[in-house]
Amino acid sequence: MPAIKIGVIGAGSISAMHLQSYANHPDAELVAVCDLKEDRARQAAVKYGASQVYTDYRELLACPDIDAVSICTWNNTHAAISIAALEAGKHVLVEKPLCRTVEEALSMQEAVRASGKLLQVGFVRRYDPNAQLLRSFVDHDEFGGIYFAKASAIRRLGNPGGWFADRERSGGGPVIDIGVHVIDLCWYMMGRPKPVSVSANTYSKLGNRSGVRHLSFYKAADYDADLNTVEDMANALIRFDNGASLLVDVSFTLHAKENATSIKLYGEKGGFELEPEIAIVTEKHHTILNIEPQTDHKSLQIDAAFQAEIDHFVACVRSGTPPISPVEDGVAIMKILCGIYESAAKGAEVRL
Numbered sequence: 001m002p003a004i005k006i007g008v009i010g011a012g013s014i015s016a017m018h019l020q021s022y023a024n025h026p027d028a029e030l031v032a033v034c035d036l037k038e039d040r041a042r043q044a045a046v047k048y049g050a051s052q053v054y055t056d057y058r059e060l061l062a063c064p065d066i067d068a069v070s071i072c073t074w075n076n077t078h079a080a081i082s083i084a085a086l087e088a089g090k091h092v093l094v095e096k097p098l099c100r101t102v103e104e105a106l107s108m109q110e111a112v113r114a115s116g117k118l119l120q121v122g123f124v125r126r127y128d129p130n131a132q133l134l135r136s137f138v139d140h141d142e143f144g145g146i147y148f149a150k151a152s153a154i155r156r157l158g159n160p161g162g163w164f165a166d167r168e169r170s171g172g173g174p175v176i177d178i179g180v181h182v183i184d185l186c187w188y189m190m191g192r193p194k195p196v197s198v199s200a201n202t203y204s205k206l207g208n209r210s211g212v213r214h215l216s217f218y219k220a221a222d223y224d225a226d227l228n229t230v231e232d233m234a235n236a237l238i239r240f241d242n243g244a245s246l247l248v249d250v251s252f253t254l255h256a257k258e259n260a261t262s263i264k265l266y267g268e269k270g271g272f273e274l275e276p277e278i279a280i281v282t283e284k285h286h287t288i289l290n291i292e293p294q295t296d297h298k299s300l301q302i303d304a305a306f307q308a309e310i311d312h313f314v315a316c317v318r319s320g321t322p323p324i325s326p327v328e329d330g331v332a333i334m335k336i337l338c339g340i341y342e343s344a345a346k347g348a349e350v351r352l
């Protein structure tokens, strides 16, 4: 079978994970790279062996050789580029978050349905080996009904600056940038229950703290600390139609002692943790058991997760089967994320 021909749109920080994973894949051929900054696109094309370089994604999409694209651009461009790609007959892997608003998300869903092409949302944590392992335990009903989940993604210092800190281009701060990962993972593990309400708070108390020295953190390719219109911190309680609930807190900066990610879920027969370390808790013969699954990595292994995400995309394009992170899931997560901002703005619980 001929290789799936790939274009990567957006050649900034995270694109390297896509480019390297395609380069590793025997059934994928990197054909083109596009970035507003030609030098950046060209450097990536040379490094990963793509022959075509573009600065206008519409020109890349007009190339009949390309079967599928990864979209690794600013959040405000995800909807327009995805829709244009689908209309041009390309399959799409779009980075998280799906987009900025529920309206954009619904128009992307409509474009997927009208085109018959597939769109995979880059919920990379779902593809981590430990996440898939625990998901198979969930599928075998090891934990019973999961009724509570608690997720935390705290950076004491980590506003990536540039477009990430510009609400117009990002859609928001830590909620939409890192909260999206942990909220999605809990929701996926809980069996994707329908969210019905959100009660949330956002805080903008500390700014981006760009003056802090001696600590490094993830930065946008065009880091710029001058602009910051996003929240520093947020917390939220999300209720689902089956009675389950999810409690979340996230920050780009906070007077916390250290960065900390924690993802914990609790069911009727047992519980499990993905972060900070994989663990299972259950009860047998009137005894509580804390179980340590023996796996290669105790927590998220980012390279393996991206490789699995790309492998899954290529396999879905090949077979025509829907991805495990389809556009519908992206829409549901956008409803939760936007609900968090709406609730915080109103200072009250909102119905979804």
Ligand SMILES: NC(=O)c1ccc[n+]([C@@H]2O[C@H](COP(=O)([O-])OP(=O)(O)OC[C@H]3O[C@@H](n4cnc5c(N)ncnc54)[C@H](O)[C@@H]3O)[C@@H](O)[C@H]2O)c1
Pocket (backbone or CB within 6 Å): 009, 010, 011, 012, 013, 014, 015, 034, 035, 036, 037, 040, 055, 057, 071, 072, 073, 074, 075, 077, 095, 096, 097, 122, 124, 162, 163, 177, 219, 220, 221, 222
């Ligand atoms: N899955 C993850 O863990 C993860 C991690 C980081 C970022 N991301 C997501 O990846 C996306 C990119 O983030 P990043 O950290 O690489 O940002 P970045 O700023 O480092 O890179 C973005 C690149 O997109 C280019 N770009 C913007 N608009 C464009 C357009 N219309 N056409 C062509 N190029 C365009 C910019 O010039 C820049 O080079 C975001 O949606 C972000 O949320 C995902």
